[in-house]
Amino acid sequence: MPTSSLKRSLALSKVYGLLEPGPVVLLTTSHKGAANVMTLSWHTMMEFEPPLVGCVVSENDFSFAALNATGQCALNIPTVELAAQVVGCGNASGVRVDKLAKFGLTQVPAGLVEAPLIAECYANLECRVVDTRLRSRYNFFVLEVVKAWADPSIKAPRTLHHRGYGLFMVAGETIKLTSKMR
């Protein structure tokens, strides 16, 4: 990350707190010199630390080939200010369009993977593919988050949560209850 960014490295043990609420993410890849981005909601945490994330990237998505070939990607977490870009990326294919350029998303080099990070997203997770046993059947990849970045000034990110057909729930208030649950 450039020094001008507000983002700081985030402990890997805290990554689950970013993904567990179920936000839409922007998955970026880099393959044969071309970066691409897709919109993704089908993901789940699978382990706390090192953080493992399972996700479905359809073989119909242009990103599928890049993810397969490179074994690397980044998960970038947008907030509601990026809603138009999130929908735009979900409705265009990287086969025909340089989506990062078209939607004005700024690429920042990652630390450990080739896939670019999206500067406008409040958090970025650098990932490597670690298990493909369910890929052929379900297009399901298990990713390990190897490096994480987040803007510490954003305490209650107004993340987007896809409900289908253009509807997105926007993260509301946060409540606190007494709990032993991590």
Next chain:
Amino acid sequence: MPTSSLKRSLALSKVYGLLEPGPVVLLTTSHKGAANVMTLSWHTMMEFEPPLVGCVVSENDFSFAALNATGQCALNIPTVELAAQVVGCGNASGVRVDKLAKFGLTQVPAGLVEAPLIAECYANLECRVVDTRLRSRYNFFVLEVVKAWADPSIKAPRTLHHRGYGLFMVAGETIKLTSKMR
């Protein structure tokens, strides 16, 4: 479902819209005459129709044995009114406590599985385990939703989204954008 319930059968093609935003769910099982419930946030859609859901049920959870033995469960989706019960179920073990009784959750017989449905939840998904290839490595189960119920009067459910250590984001407003994405 009893005729007094407001819930109606939901088309399986619409199930993804309930789970894709990432709500905390209550997973119920029934095994050897005993019903149990656990709180679960690590789940993802894997296919639209028939709806497939991947989820992590830890081998440390009492529900793991029931899910393994019966291959059946229900995913019950609570709203913020049930926050105390959600946390309670997440902090107690079914080994020692009848959690459904302790937290005043009403069991309703399901149509196609033995696991009970929770009446107080606004939606209920009856599930069968269809793939256990990632169970031994990640405690990951692939479920098929075989029957779904939802209260059609609840258009914008105030679902809970776990952020860790007692913090829950409560579903906020829904926005609509023009999108071709299902």
